[in-house]
Amino acid sequence: MSSLFEQIGGQASVNAAIDPFYRRVLGDPYVSRFFENVDMVKQAEKQRTFLTLAFGGPNHYAGMDMRAGHKDLVEKMGLNDTHFEHILAHLRSTLAELGLKDDMIAQVVTIAESTRADVLNK
Amino acid sequence: MPNISFEGKTYHCDEDKILLDSLAEHGVNIPFSCRGGACHACLSKITKGTPPPASQMGLRDTLKAQNYFLPCICKPITDMTMAAKVQQPMSYAASVIEKSWLNANTLLLRLSKPAGFRYHAGQFINLMDETGNLIRSYSLASIQSDDFLELHIKHVPDGKMSGWLCDSLKRGDDIAFVEASGNCFYLDNDKEQALLLAGAGTGLAPLYGIAREAIASGHQGKIQLFHGALAKEGLYYEDELKALARQHANFHYTACVLHGQAPEGGLQGSIDQLLKQHAGELKGSRAYLCGDPGLVSSMQQSVFCAGISMQEIYADAFTFTP
Numbered sequence: 001m002s003s004l005f006e007q008i009g010g011q012a013s014v015n016a017a018i019d020p021f022y023r024r025v026l027g028d029p030y031v032s033r034f035f036e037n038v039d040m041v042k043q044a045e046k047q048r049t050f051l052t053l054a055f056g057g058p059n060h061y062a063g064m065d066m067r068a069g070h071k072d073l074v075e076k077m078g079l080n081d082t083h084f085e086h087i088l089a090h091l092r093s094t095l096a097e098l099g100l101k102d103d104m105i106a107q108v109v110t111i112a113e114s115t116r117a118d119v120l121n122k
Numbered sequence: 123m124p125n126i127s128f129e130g131k132t133y134h135c136d137e138d139k140i141l142l143d144s145l146a147e148h149g150v151n152i153p154f155s156c157r158g159g160a161c162h163a164c165l166s167k168i169t170k171g172t173p174p175p176a177s178q179m180g181l182r183d184t185l186k187a188q189n190y191f192l193p194c195i196c197k198p199i200t201d202m203t204m205a206a207k208v209q210q211p212m213s214y215a216a217s218v219i220e221k222s223w224l225n226a227n228t229l230l231l232r233l234s235k236p237a238g239f240r241y242h243a244g245q246f247i248n249l250m251d252e253t254g255n256l257i258r259s260y261s262l263a264s265i266q267s268d269d270f271l272e273l274h275i276k277h278v279p280d281g282k283m284s285g286w287l288c289d290s291l292k293r294g295d296d297i298a299f300v301e302a303s304g305n306c307f308y309l310d311n312d313k314e315q316a317l318l319l320a321g322a323g324t325g326l327a328p329l330y331g332i333a334r335e336a337i338a339s340g341h342q343g344k345i346q347l348f349h350g351a352l353a354k355e356g357l358y359y360e361d362e363l364k365a366l367a368r369q370h371a372n373f374h375y376t377a378c379v380l381h382g383q384a385p386e387g388g389l390q391g392s393i394d395q396l397l398k399q400h401a402g403e404l405k406g407s408r409a410y411l412c413g414d415p416g417l418v419s420s421m422q423q424s425v426f427c428a429g430i431s432m433q434e435i436y437a438d439a440f441t442f443t444p
């Protein structure tokens with residue numbers, strides 16, 4: 001049985017999802033302000049990390065800490081559950097747009113959901 | 123069986139095996155994560171030889187051009203040398219051959235081109251002061267075929283390096299710098315692609331190099347250059363850029379000023395907004411954005427929202443320590 005990451009299409013799917021996902025996020029005024037002052041070239045690499053993680057790639061990211069990465073966003077910019085749900089919705093729509101089957105989308109969303117407590121520093 | 127060299131040792135690595143795994147069997151552990159070419163955690167560079175094209179899938183074109191590749195999806199075909207994890211940068215000595223003012227607070231500095239020094243138009247070098255302790259990055263406005271190196275330096279109030287360059291350094295003086303780096307440079311892999319170059323102040327330096335290099339390479343696609351300044355007095359190289367536009371039908375120059383009246387043919391407003399309104403259809407284009415960090419990130423968002431892919435946005439933010 002191949003891993004979820006392989007079933008989704010691995011590298012090619014991550015490459016294909018980056019632009020449409022980020023276009024949705026920036027096009028949503030409810031969450032776009034969090035991304036206003038971040039460097040996009042670096043951001044493209046962060047999206048890559050985010051998507052690889054959500055697609056079931058290995059979760060031991062060398063030196064990566066979801067809590068630390070979002071701490072300032074929670075404390076200084078008020079990142080909360082509603083923002084989190086918007087991001088999940090954009091992820092879901094992006095994957096549907098790319099033609100992923102519903103059961104795979106559900107698995108991806110479950111993985112992303114599992115980071116909620118860390119991302120929101122709860 | 124190809125030989126792969128890394129940090130002074132050479133290893134036989136099977137053609138049919140993933141390089142990351144072969145190296146691990148030899149006790150060489152490259153940090154990795156997804157093992158599928160997606161996360162780029164194992165990104166490495168070849169200094170001798172050429173990585174197989176399949177091992178560069180999904181990388182930005184300027185990384186490919188510098189022989190970066192992904193060991194986790196690489197089956198080696200030929201002998202290659204991989205760059206050591208920590209590389210000693212090459213340093214060079216040059217002398218000042220020209221020093222003049224482009225406008226009230228922008229210095230033009232031309233240096234002799236040291237033998238053996240190679241760069242891509244748009245890259246930057248790290249200049250050192252006399253003590254060798256102060257180092258700052260400056261983008262090259264010249265191109266490889268010029269026999270000098272050209273820099274544009276903004277005179278920053280109380281700036282240590284820019285102050286020294288503007289006030290103390292003289293024609294004929296020697297100056298040291300560390301090799302060219304940066305991923306924001308011209309590539310001639312698609313000469314039909316439209317290019318959008320935008321920057322404010324000395325952000326023009328790398329853009330001027332990129333524009334000249336593109337033209338010299340016979341670039342066919344439309345090349346638009348937007349140069350922003352606070353006011354008309356902050357612009358420079360207007361005559362040179364207008365002349366380029368007269369000589370090359372695919373090159374277009376637009377001056378943008380935030381305050382006061384725009385010069386003839388220019389625009390008034392904030393450059394990130396003006397790009398949205400005046401750059402036309404941008405889908406499929408490549409963007410080069412340089413200069414002030416805040417402006418670079420807002421221009422990135424503008425051009426991304428106008429349809430340019432993230433992978434096609436190249437940027438050099440002139441970051442400084444507050």
Ligand SMILES: Cc1cc2nc3c(=O)[nH]c(=O)nc-3n(C[C@H](O)[C@H](O)[C@H](O)COP(=O)(O)OP(=O)(O)OC[C@H]3O[C@@H](n4cnc5c(N)ncnc54)[C@H](O)[C@@H]3O)c2cc1C
Binds near residue numbers: 258324442
């Ligand atoms: C990749 C890269 C390429 C660069 N290319 C160029 C270039 O082509 N031309 C160029 O002129 N500069 C360029 N820079 C900026 C340059 O490296 C220095 O940061 C700049 O010259 C200031 O250095 P300094 O030692 O004079 O000032 P410092 O002594 O470091 O700073 C003095 C004071 O001025 C402030 N300050 C520094 N820079 C600015 C600024 N731009 N605007 C407002 N306040 C500032 C600092 O916060 C500090 O308070 C580039 C930077 C990078 C990272």
Ligand code: HEM
Binds near residue numbers: 084085116
């Ligand atoms: C769904 C779960 C989420 C995951 C798995 C996730 C994952 C990540 C990852 C891997 C990074 C890069 C960290 C780094 O490289 O240092 C990152 C950065 C970031 N995340 Fe998230 N994230 C999630 C939710 C959110 C939400 C809901 C928001 C805001 C609405 C958000 C905003 C950001 C921002 C702005 C950054 C960049 C910070 C910076 O560049 O300084 N994230 N995220």
